[in-house]
Amino acid sequence: MSYFNNPDGRMVGRGVCCLVVDDYDAMRRVTVNQLRQLGVDQIQTAKNGAEALRLLKGQRFDVVLSDWNMPVMTGLELLQAMREDEALFNIPVILITAEAERTKVEEAIAQGVTSMLLKPYSPKQLMTRLERALQWKPRAPSMPGYGELPAHGGVGGRVKRSRLPGEGAEQRQTILIVDDTQDNLLLLSELFKGEFRVWLAPSGAKALELATADDPPDLVLLDVMMPQLDGFEVARRMREHPVSQTIPIIFVTAMTSADARLKGLDLGAVDFITKPIDPETLKLRVRNFMRYVKLRKDLQAEYDDMVAAAELRADVERITRHDIKAPLAGALGLMQVLLGDDNLGRRQTEHLRLMEESVMQVLNIVNRSSELYKIETGRFELHAVPVPVGDLLRRIAEMDRVTFVEKNLSISVDADVPVGTEMPQALGDTALCYSVFHNLLKNACEAAPVGSKVAIRLRDQNPLCIEIQNTGTVPSTIRGRFFDKYVTLGKKGGSGLGTYSAKCLVQAQGGEIQLAVSDENNTTTVSVFLPRHSP
Numbered sequence: 432m433s434y435f436n437n438p439d440g441r442m443v444g445r446g447v448c449c450l451v452v453d454d455y456d457a458m459r460r461v462t463v464n465q466l467r468q469l470g471v472d473q474i475q476t477a478k479n480g481a482e483a484l485r486l487l488k489g490q491r492f493d494v495v496l497s498d499w500n501m502p503v504m505t506g507l508e509l510l511q512a513m514r515e516d517e518a519l520f521n522i523p524v525i526l527i528t529a530e531a532e533r534t535k536v537e538e539a540i541a542q543g544v545t546s547m548l549l550k551p552y553s554p555k556q557l558m559t560r561l562e563r564a565l566q567w568k569p570r571a572p573s574m575p576g577y578g579e580l581p582a583h584g585g586v587g588g589r590v591k592r593s594r595l596p597g598e599g600a601e602q603r604q605t606i607l608i609v610d611d612t613q614d615n616l617l618l619l620s621e622l623f624k625g626e627f628r629v630w631l632a633p634s635g636a637k638a639l640e641l642a643t644a645d646d647p648p649d650l651v652l653l654d655v656m657m658p659q660l661d662g663f664e665v666a667r668r669m670r671e672h673p674v675s676q677t678i679p680i681i682f683v684t685a686m687t688s689a690d691a692r693l694k695g696l697d698l699g700a701v702d703f704i705t706k707p708i709d710p711e712t713l714k715l716r717v718r719n720f721m722r723y724v725k726l727r728k729d730l731q732a733e734y735d736d737m738v739a740a741a742e743l744r745a746d747v748e749r750i751t752r753h754d755i756k757a758p759l760a761g762a763l764g765l766m767q768v769l770l771g772d773d774n775l776g777r778r779q780t781e782h783l784r785l786m787e788e789s790v791m792q793v794l795n796i797v798n799r800s801s802e803l804y805k806i807e808t809g810r811f812e813l814h815a816v817p818v819p820v821g822d823l824l825r826r827i828a829e830m831d832r833v834t835f836v837e838k839n840l841s842i843s844v845d846a847d848v849p850v851g852t853e854m855p856q857a858l859g860d861t862a863l864c865y866s867v868f869h870n871l872l873k874n875a876c877e878a879a880p881v882g883s884k885v886a887i888r889l890r891d892q893n894p895l896c897i898e899i900q901n902t903g904t905v906p907s908t909i910r911g912r913f914f915d916k917y918v919t920l921g922k923k924g925g926s927g928l929g930t931y932s933a934k935c936l937v938q939a940q941g942g943e944i945q946l947a948v949s950d951e952n953n954t955t956t957v958s959v960f961l962p963r964h965s966p
């Protein structure tokens with residue numbers, strides 16, 4: 432096996448730049464060797480997640496293969512850091528682990544892992560996951576504001592995954608029996624052929640050919656005393672080849688010395704059985720070990736199922752959000768038309784206001800999970816229209832007066848516009864503007880002390896400037912990171928996505944956002960600048 436190909440025959444490995452992260456030098460070399468066997472010619476390595484992160488910020492990589500447990504920064508911590516960085520968000524990450532609790536795997540999936548590989552794995556398994564990773568489309572991590580991953584994966588329970596590229600229907604496990612004596616081959620094959628697939632090799636050379644093929648055996652029963660290539664030499668060469676280096680070996684030999692046993696174990700044998708064999712004892716030993724092999728395969732399949740379920744859930748959520756946004760916007764527009772009817776009674780108006788608030792809150796959730804995701808992945812397209820920012824600010828302020836009535840806040844909306852002059856409009860997206868000002872005003876009201884004032888001012892300039900000021904100051908420890916993702920301090924249940932999403936949604940409309948804190952006046956002001964609509 433040299434390269435893996437796309438349907439069009441193009442060698443995927445060529446031109447692909449991989450970053451291999453592992454704290455063990457031997458494992459880094461093994462993975463690099465496997466990648467080179469697949470045709471990957473651009474490979475860099477790192478000893479831990481922190482070193483990997485520095486490399487990722489300095490050059491382009493197509494995929495990251497990272498061990499899970501490492502000092503300084505683990506693979507999971509590296510994954511989280513990448514998914515929180517807009518520049519690294521799109522890079523697929525394959526996490527490699529020997530042991531992982533289900534809850535940890537769920538955490539990796541929630542963070543947006545591309546694939547999981549359970550050690551030991553074959554180059555074919557690596558190939559299928561690497562090929563899939565190169566076709567991977569990033570999905571939003573299941574963090575606060577994005578939605579939660581179900582406890583057992585999928586929508587409404589376990590989801591059967593589609594098979595990975597190169598995987599066939601489930602088949603029986605395979606045992607390769609190696610012996611230069613024909614009678615021994617027949618005896619051992621009769622013991623196992625009813626329970627496992629059995630391959631026979633009458634020589635060391637044939638054994639190496641089968642053990643290093645694209646579809647290697649799950650276990651090798653290896654005689655030691657053979658002409659030309661003895662069992663020890665076969666084992667040594669197997670351990671040097673990326674396909675066969677992790678295949679378990681059981682030596683079956685007439686040699687009984689302690690030195691022979693130690694040499695076999697040093698070559699990575701999992702057991703050492705002396706001839707003449709006891710058939711029932713051998714069957715039990717092989718069956719017990721193959722049960723362990725099957726458990727590892729089942730665990731890998733479960734991890735694949737969990738990743739596939741998360742991807743399916745993300746696809747369903749994206750489709751649902753896309754389909755729900757248009758009717759919500761239509762319902763909101765209809766309610767706003769009705770609210771302009773002077774013939775409505777007070778109770779009817781109040782009910783419509785409550786309905787309007789509910790629809791706007793749902794739109795805010797959709798924007799934060801759908802549009803923000805598109806912005807982070809560079810797929811958002813703005814279709815700018817005139818936005819009546821003044822009306823929007825007044826409606827949001829009116830809703831927040833009700834929401835924060837127990838805090839007795841004074842929420843005012845003013846505009847630096849001469850009397851009799853038409854209110855200026857922004858040029859952007861109405862739903863995104865609602866989400867921006869809903870999040871910022873909510874944040875200001877939550878931070879403002881009881882009985883204090885929150886002031887909103889629309890400044891008539893180009894670009895338009897909207898200032899939201901509240902009493903109280905942002906803690907100095909987070910001022911420099913106020914608009915960063917997941918930054919929050921002292922707010923119970925805070926996700927740290929409100930100001931981050933406001934920044935992203937403003938920038939997506941060609942605007943800017945700024946923070947100004949006055950310790951002297953004990954005030955915090957957030958200023959939003961949006962392109963001005965020119966009639």
